[in-house]
Amino acid sequence: MTLRDLALIAIGNLWRMKLRALLTISGVLIAITAFVAMLSFGVGNQQNVEREFNKLGLLTTMQVYPRNKPSDSSTSPKLDRLALDRLAQVPGVNLVYPFDAFSVVVTLHDTSISSKAQALPSAAVKTKLYSHLVAGTSFDSTSLHVAIVSEELLKQAGIVSPDSIIGRRIVLSVKVSTIDSALAHLLADRGETMVGRVKRVRIDSLFHRNYRTRVLRAEVSAALRRFLNGFLNAQQVISDTLTVCGVRQAGRVGRAHAEQIIIPVATAARFNSVGVGGSPTELFAAMSNGTLFEDPGDPSGRTFSQATIDFDPKVLYKTVRDSVEAMGFRTFSFAAQFEEIQRFFLYFDVGLAVVGLIALLTASLGIVNTMVMSITERRREIGVLKSLGAYERDIRALFLVESGVIGLLGTLAGIFVGWGISRIVSAVAQAYMRREGIPEMDVFATPAWLVLTALAVGLGVSLLAGYYPAARASRVDPVEALRNDS
Amino acid sequence: MPPDPYLQTTGLCRHYRRGPTVVKALDGVTMAVGRGEYLGIVGSSGSGKTTLLNLLAGLDTPTSGSVSLGDVPLTAMSRRELAAYRARCVGMVFQSFNLIAHATALQNVEMALLFNGTPPRERRRRATAILERLGLADRMTHHPADLSGGEQQRVAVARAIVKKPEILFADEPTGNLDFENALEIASLLATLNKEGLAIVLVTHNLEMAQQYTQRTIRMQYGVILQTGLPGNAGAPHP
Numbered sequence: 001m002t003l004r005d006l007a008l009i010a011i012g013n014l015w016r017m018k019l020r021a022l023l024t025i026s027g028v029l030i031a032i033t034a035f036v037a038m039l040s041f042g043v044g045n046q047q048n049v050e051r052e053f054n055k056l057g058l059l060t061t062m063q064v065y066p067r068n069k070p071s072d073s074s075t076s077p078k079l080d081r082l083a084l085d086r087l088a089q090v091p092g093v094n095l096v097y098p099f100d101a102f103s104v105v106v107t108l109h110d111t112s113i114s115s116k117a118q119a120l121p122s123a124a125v126k127t128k129l130y131s132h133l134v135a136g137t138s139f140d141s142t143s144l145h146v147a148i149v150s151e152e153l154l155k156q157a158g159i160v161s162p163d164s165i166i167g168r169r170i171v172l173s174v175k176v177s178t179i180d181s182a183l184a185h186l187l188a189d190r191g192e193t194m195v196g197r198v199k200r201v202r203i204d205s206l207f208h209r210n211y212r213t214r215v216l217r218a219e220v221s222a223a224l225r226r227f228l229n230g231f232l233n234a235q236q237v238i239s240d241t242l243t244v245c246g247v248r249q250a251g252r253v254g255r256a257h258a259e260q261i262i263i264p265v266a267t268a269a270r271f272n273s274v275g276v277g278g279s280p281t282e283l284f285a286a287m288s289n290g291t292l293f294e295d296p297g298d299p300s301g302r303t304f305s306q307a308t309i310d311f312d313p314k315v316l317y318k319t320v321r322d323s324v325e326a327m328g329f330r331t332f333s334f335a336a337q338f339e340e341i342q343r344f345f346l347y348f349d350v351g352l353a354v355v356g357l358i359a360l361l362t363a364s365l366g367i368v369n370t371m372v373m374s375i376t377e378r379r380r381e382i383g384v385l386k387s388l389g390a391y392e393r394d395i396r397a398l399f400l401v402e403s404g405v406i407g408l409l410g411t412l413a414g415i416f417v418g419w420g421i422s423r424i425v426s427a428v429a430q431a432y433m434r435r436e437g438i439p440e441m442d443v444f445a446t447p448a449w450l451v452l453t454a455l456a457v458g459l460g461v462s463l464l465a466g467y468y469p470a471a472r473a474s475r476v477d478p479v480e481a482l483r484n485d486s
Numbered sequence: 487m488p489p490d491p492y493l494q495t496t497g498l499c500r501h502y503r504r505g506p507t508v509v510k511a512l513d514g515v516t517m518a519v520g521r522g523e524y525l526g527i528v529g530s531s532g533s534g535k536t537t538l539l540n541l542l543a544g545l546d547t548p549t550s551g552s553v554s555l556g557d558v559p560l561t562a563m564s565r566r567e568l569a570a571y572r573a574r575c576v577g578m579v580f581q582s583f584n585l586i587a588h589a590t591a592l593q594n595v596e597m598a599l600l601f602n603g604t605p606p607r608e609r610r611r612r613a614t615a616i617l618e619r620l621g622l623a624d625r626m627t628h629h630p631a632d633l634s635g636g637e638q639q640r641v642a643v644a645r646a647i648v649k650k651p652e653i654l655f656a657d658e659p660t661g662n663l664d665f666e667n668a669l670e671i672a673s674l675l676a677t678l679n680k681e682g683l684a685i686v687l688v689t690h691n692l693e694m695a696q697q698y699t700q701r702t703i704r705m706q707y708g709v710i711l712q713t714g715l716p717g718n719a720g721a722p723h724p
Contacts, residue, residue: 001600016588384584387545388645389573389601391566479546482584483536 001394003401010402013374024370025410027363032414032458033421035356036446039454040422042349044445049341057128058334062309062320064096065330077328078303087307090323092315097124098304100268101259107171108157115153117172118259119268127310130258135162136246143264147172147242151250153260162247172261173239174271185230186223197222238271360457363410364465367403371469375399375476382473383481392474399470400463407462415454419446488520488701492653492684493542498551500537500708511537513708514551519653519686524679526695527688529705535688538705539655542686543576544568573601577646581658583638585630591617591641592626598645616644620674636667643674653684660694672698 014021053059064087067076077083079098088096100119105112124130125138125148139146147170151162159165187194197219205211242263311320317335324331375382382395422444433440487494500512512534519525519542527535540546541553544560553560555575560568572578577598585594595613604612617626620640630638639659646654656675660668676698679685689695695702704712 002606005600005606012588380584381586384586385597385601386569387543387572387578387584388598389569389571389576389649391569391601393566394569394601479540482545482580 001390001397006397006401007405009398010405013378013402014405017374020370020373021406024363024366024406025413027366028360028407028410028458028462029414029417031356031359031363032411032454033418034359035353035457036415036418036450036454037421037425037444038352038356039349039450040418040444040446042345042352043447043450044422044426044443046342046345046349047445048441048443049345050338053334053338055128056132057310059317059338060311060313061127061129061334062311062317062324063332064307064309064324065305065332066303067328067330079305079307079329080303083327083329084304084307086327087309087324087329090309090320090327092312092320093309094312095121095123095127095310097121097308099306099308100265100304102174102268102271104261104271105173105175106153106261107173108153108159108165108168111157113153113156115156115261116259117147117261117263117268117271119265120262121265124308124310125262129308129310130248130262132249133246134249136166136244139245139264143245144267145240145242146245146264146267148246148248148262149244150248150258150260154247155250165244165247168244169241170244171239171241172263172271173237176236176238176271182227182230185226240267240270242267357457357461360461364461367406367462367465368469370406371399371403371466372472374402375469375473378473379476379481382476383478386476386478387482395476396470396474399473400466403462403466403470404459407459407465410462411455411458414458415451418454422446487518488523490521491518492521492523493553493555494518495538495541495553496551498538498541498553499549500534500541500546501549510708512541512548515705515708515710516551517703517710517713519684521652522679522682522684524676524685524698524700525687526699526702527686527705528690528692528695528702529711530690532707533705534708535690535705536657537708539657539686539688542653543578543655544571569601574649575652577649577651577654579639579642579646579654579656579659581661583630583635583642583662585638585641585645587630590627590629591622591633591637591644594630594641595645595648598648602649604649612648613644616648617641620644634667635663636670639663639667639671640674643671643678647678647683651683653686654678655686655688657688658690659687660689660691668694 064079066079084096084098087093097120101116104115104117106115106117107113120130122139122141122143130148131138133148134151136148138148149165149170154160154162154165201215202211206215248258248262309320309324311317317333321331321333321336385395385398426442426444429443430440432438494517496516498512498515499510502509502511515534515538517538527538529535537546541548541560544553544563548561555571560571563571585591586597589597592610592613595617596609599609599612614626617623620643622637622640622644625633625637625641630641633641639662643659646656654675659675660671663671672694675685675687685699687695687699692702692704702714703710
């Protein structure tokens, strides 16, 4: 008996009991519809996340940090120029650049806005992370007086059209604190000189210990105040006029931090060459790094809180991560985060699939019921087939194919209906996103593997459900079956 | 015993347990069917005729004793081999026709060729030819419910012989038929036998057995009472 024979007999038998078969097929259809629609939702969301990661090139980007609490300074190197050069030597690394940001005041039209600028090499600006411009172009290695601004900055300045700002000039001003002015204020501050302060000390009382201690404390406290006053208030202002060459998309992803203004490294060097940035944060950062008293004009002495590595997509992120961590740095990899997200989606999808499978198991009970009823009604037929030479395997195959046909029809219809429902819900969701101004995305996806999985699961469960009745049918005693009806 | 036995049994027993009671449907039957022989098995209801037929056809398994196909004991065959034996060598005709109700006459006959590897086109050709031969050319697309008893039994005979078996087991083939149709079926079986087909006819109609068969076995209570030629069916069993 060929598969064609089995299929024709099975379809003929199902056709004879149309209503029963239709109801059983409907059960499978509903279950597969739920299975496909729910998994399409999970897969759609997963693909959206994956698309975003790929769009920003995050899977080939790694953040590098110096260790927070070095237990042994010899194994916790600073993230300085030398370290960046060493990181660039790691196999698979295309580009390494530090996170070099500082406070600025940007004057745009007649508006002054406190913001932050970030220095980036031209190669970094061309990576996926920064290359999503809504207007203009990025800068190249020869560019100097140019800047890429973000949509947020334009929003703050009240500029609606990103194109209108391209080619316009902006003025960046940076207040720089210097140790020189701090030391000068240590000697003289607010008209008070060293001589004046010495004159206030009563020489004869210096023999008293308590007086000596009080005077010393007062002088140290005053000296610290004068130093800070000199450092923070007597600042030098450095300004530069730049041309806006591009406008970057708003938003940030995870730790791929980008400031509102991006300028070439060479341009940023002029702002940094005099001293530490004027904000207390930058001062304390310099103190923490031990670079407060270093020559700001010497870039080799600078250390950074963070650096970004752009590596070859063909290289496993774990290889790069291991090499970097072996050098004594901490890392943050979007690829690792992506793995976590994928793991989450796997659990999410499995959860949804289990719900669909429960529905399918319920439908499979319908198949078992239908087939058992069919066997009871067709005992005589089974006996006749056995008397004609049907082997147990033939009888089993006959009933298995019948349950398989039920499963196949229900599964095919379920896949189609599930896909249809996902399209309808997706269209409604997209209309809502459009109305709310949310970037549109398709929250459902029905890839080929999902269709094949649904087909395999639907058919597999139906065949499993049909196996018990089929085995029962194959065991029908022909003598009994024929005697009952004779 | 026939000189060239096709099937033979030795001490064949088939006992059933019905609660505490053991029913001896067959109890030590030794007999043989020769090649091309027309053997009648007669006896009253419950004498073990159908049980013997089922054992000879490989549908049932004996409690003890053996059935041999030439030198090969059926009792030693696997279930698959027994199915193959039924599919290739055996044709069966039943009292109640046992046609598949939802299949046409042609499909019923074709069904007999499903399990012996006959290709679909050949199945159709052979089934059509045999139905035409039995005068059912205009009834091929009819379902059993649309056929008379005689026509149904002719379809059943067509189904039994379409595979060109070596032996045909007919279990009360005229039991549900009127006189004319019974005569027609009996003549048909006789013709088939003349063409070389071995037939084992189970009937309670001694007259029919004497008229058509070459040899008759008379059974009672699961044992062979007498065996002999139709004219002297009353000869004692050795």
